């Protein structure tokens with residue numbers, strides 16, 4: 223592996239990590255949110271402390287938005303871009319050198335559409351988005367039903383399961399693998415790479431975690447490059463084969479898109495499914511209501527997305543001087559953390575925001591899928607998967623219960639569980 227990845231780690235994670243440690247020791251709520259057990263376990267009470275007057279907040283780590291209006295504004299305003307800079311407090315030479323280290327294609331670096339601004343962004347996004355129209359996605363409905371039934375059948379033969387490994391991870395990986403034309407036998411490889419790459423979304427990760435992520439991105443790069451070559455020779459009837467055959471994207475761009483789709487396509491939905499189970503089980507009145515009135519499930523899924531989003535935050539870079547009404551002037555070149563979780567729990571937008579209520583009338587206005595030009599391409603696919611998988615789980619195993627505390631992943635951007643032991647039948 224390229225030893226220069228360590229330079230990238232030092233600039234992007236090592237320096238901020240030292241800052242987080244020092245600030246955390248002083249009790250700084252933003253540092254506690256961004257790294258450390260408190261932020262992983264209960265980000266929402268820290269976010270409430272940080273929301274302030276609703277404008278962009280100046281924290282000791284940089285700008286951050288926690289209110290619904292401000293998060294929405296930043297995501298939709300073209301004066302903000304996605305190429306988030308290395309923190310200016312990192313020594314200049316280290317920053318310059320780190321910026322020159324090339325890492326393998328991954329979801330958060332150009333030419334991934336996540337990391338590119340308009341107008342180039344539109345060229346990269348359009349061919350992918352046009353493959354994910356609601357009609358194309360609806361056609362996947364039968365497959366989602368089949369996959370879910372197969373999984374539930376396999377689980378029924380056992381008394382206890384890990385709902386993350388046996389259920390929440392399996393539905394989205396099966397579907398995205400089919401979209402990508404990836405053979406079923408390769409799914410475990412992608413699951414393992416996905417969990418190693420996911421921490422790259424955080425700031426301040428350890429050298430070891432970064433090293434593992436880089437090794438996984440290299441393996442992923444080689445696998446995806448070979449897969450694209452194969453699809454060029456023998457296209458399948460999957461969505462990704464169509465994308466390869468249009469010739470709209472070159473090989474590196476296809477690799478970046480494949481990375482984003484694989485990463486975004488299962489890590490997020492897996493966590494949403496996982497987060498939903500303890501939440502519903504700990505709100506039996508809400509679950510009973512859904513059992514009595516199953517037509518409420520679509521609304522419940524929006525409330526699940528609002529209440530405990532699997533992507534807690536994103537970031538933007540200030541491209542030109544910005545000053546919102548009554549706010550502080552924002553300096554170009556600096557980054558702004560956009561707390562999607564904060565927006566979703568803003569009492570101005572969602573009254574009594576910490577109450578989980580599957581009948582909440584405006585739940586669908588959550589920002590869990592982002593908004594603006596980078597809004598999630600996979601929102602309809604996610605809704606389709608969850609709408610089949612969750613009701614089916616509770617219908618098939620009405621006595622399902624957790625078997626001990628589920629273990630949370632130690633991540634701050636992605637929120638989800640690593641393991642969730644459960645018993646399916648009452649004894």
Ligand code: HEM
Nearest residue numbers: 335336486487490491494536590591592596598599600604
């Ligand atoms: C619970 C499920 C999901 C959540 C919470 C989620 C969330 C998000 C968010 C917040 C963004 C915007 C990030 C930003 O503006 O910085 C995004 C973008 C994106 N999502 Fe999702 N996502 C989910 C599922 C999916 C799925 C299933 C796919 C694909 C199959 C997908 C593909 C994408 C892509 C390609 C983008 C980038 C769009 C762009 O940059 O133009 N997502 N997602």
